[in-house]
Amino acid sequence: MNRRMTQGSVALGALLLVLRVFPSGATTLDAEGADCPDPEGPPVSRSREEKEQRPIVDCRIDADMLDTCDYETLCFDGDRYFIVAAAVEKALEEATSSFHSADRYIGRQDSRNSLQAYRYHFEAGEKKAATPLNYLDNYAFISWEQMMEKGPVEWLPDGTKFVTIEQNPNLYHFASFFMPLWTDVLDRPEGSVYFLNTEEKCLTPWKRMLLTELLSRGRGLFSEQELDAWLDGITERPPELPKPTWPILLRDHLWEIPEEPLNRCLHPEWKLRMPYAVCARNARTFAFRQHVLGGWRDHATLRGALKLSERPYSERQNSPRVTIVGRESGPTRRFRNPEGLVEVAQQLPSYLNVSVRYEPGMPTDPREQAELMAETDVLVTVHGAGLTNGMFLSQNAAVIEIFPFAFLQTNIYREMLQRAGIYHRALHGVFTETHEKELMEMGEDQQTCASLARQEGYIKRRADINLNCFHQAWKAADVTVDLEEFRQTLLDCVLQLSSHV
Structure with a gap:
């Protein structure tokens, strides 16, 4: 069993905890007598009365469709999130595991409208899923002992906000993850740092512009010097890694990025288990928001x-x-x-x-x-x-x-x-002779698309589910x-x- 808790990070973390004011919320786990991790030693038992003050997970959705969850202790190992709890409420676990994205709706035969919707919640006997799953996240419930057995653990600052975003440069995909952060900072600006599950090279100038404005709204965020000192106290972290100049931590600030597999910043998802996990108390996660703006x-x-x-x-x-x-x-x-x-x-x-x-x-x-x-x-x-x-x-x-x-x-x-x-x-x-000529020169599949398009009142049907026409003939067309x-x-x-x- 690996129970490595780094003394440097413990001492520095304790000092910063004394010097700073963090978001409120007891680091308890559940109302049945569970324990919580303490950076200075083994889990500390809490009274039943204290445990009843707060659940292990507090999820909410507001009028602006801001979907968030706060966790007493949340860990991330580069591949999946771990909700630390000594005893798991079965209904809560089932609600989370049963969550799934809704199937894409291609559209009725007589309509060009399509609806691409994701369920923000999954309800199970009035028990809400323990995370605003955003189709990129992968969560598991785990006890503190099991978490320690998985390997080394290091601590991020109390109040860390974990953000999973797509890696590609697409503006819309980034905005659908960013704008919930913006809504959140307007109402609840307190925090310490943001952790973005991406790499420095994937942050385009457009993304940086918005992130800069986000940080200008935050309260209690770590200064560059404070974050510098905190990172120096993470023993498992290679000292030669770059450090951020703002309170946004990326993967390459915490872990040495392997040459293979390479994150080319082209695909949505990037998951790779790293040598040690990072945990934070009073952590927050966010769902994406398909319509971007809350209001x-x-x-x-x-x-x-x-x-x-x-x-x-x-x-x-x-x-x-x-x-x-x-x-x-x-x-x-x-x-x-x-x-x-x-x-x-x-x-x-x-x-x-x-x-x-x-x-x-x-x-x-x-x-x-x-x-x-x-x-x-x-x-x-x-x-x-x-x-x-x-x-x-x-x-x-x-x-x-x-x-x-x-x-x-x-x-x-x-x-x-x-x-x-x-x-x-x-x-x-509109369909033109020029477009038809281009399709006829592209191959048999596209010739079929041209034949369909010549039909009066042609509308894409579910029969085109192989998407040969949609992607090649229509979506990419001038x-x-x-x-x-x-x-x-x-x-x-x-x-x-x-x-x-």
Whole structure:
């Protein structure tokens, strides 16, 4: 049995605990007489009365769809989380183990709508699951003795907030994990550090911009010097590892990252058991939030933190700004007729006094992306992660989201935008001879897709479940927009600027 508790981390941790004020909450486990870990020695028994003050897990979901759980003791070994409890409530364990993501709904035969929803909770006899599983997490209940038998254990600061995020650079996927943190810090800013289950190389400038604003809202977060001293006290940690300059710990701050397997920051999940586990008391975890924004407050406070300007109502009404953003530098979903879109926008009735701006793609700098949105009243762009920047638009702005031909319409951006009071319209591209010719040159499967598309009123059906058409023929295809349909939709959005609430 390995019961290694490092003296350096114990002494330093005890000192910092004396010097700092941490979030409240007893480090008890359950109401049946369980013990809790103590960094200075073996588990310490608590009275029944003290144990009844707080459960081993406290989960909640608020009006902004913020789904969190607080744990008296939570551990992570690089692969899975361990909820430390000497005795496990069976109903709680069953509720957690029974949790699963809902199947993707492809859509009815006569509808292009699809619903991609994940259950935030699994109920079992009024016992809520012990974690807001976000489809990337893997949890297990464990006693402290069993935890010690698994190998060395080191302590992170009391009040650590554990965050599992996707590794890839997709803006939407990051925002669906980040914005719950933002909602949380508005209501409960106290904490010590954030632990993000990712690596330094996976933090893009856009991610760093938002994380910087998150930390500016926190209270009681460790300074660089305090975190430096804490990390020096972790005996199992190789001393040559880099240290963070802000209170965000990543995998490469705690563990030596092996050369193989390599995290290429392309896939959602990254799990690999490391040489020692890290534990924290009064820890918190978060679910992802598919619609990103919890409500108007999230939208207003994030724009305020970034100091984005808000156009006066009279200016928006009297001189609306239309911004058309393409994807010219990308390999997929480019506008085939961007000049036509610009011309249609410029030919709107002169009394509307519309100004039109075309951008071949989103700016590279994330700050410029946010500022471009702040200067836009009506945004026109193709469905894709770049639409996540729509959360930087002014309240009561408008968006035209253009889907490729036969692409099942997903509602993730519509739901996000409408939560901020932004008007949303969707358009689908049209099937053209050029697109048909491209498909006929791609192989037998795509020739079948072309044949389907020629059918009048073609709508993708469940028969296409092999996704041969969806991924190759439709999702990755460049987009031709019907200009008359676009004119009517754009006119509707411009007129809505003065009345949409």
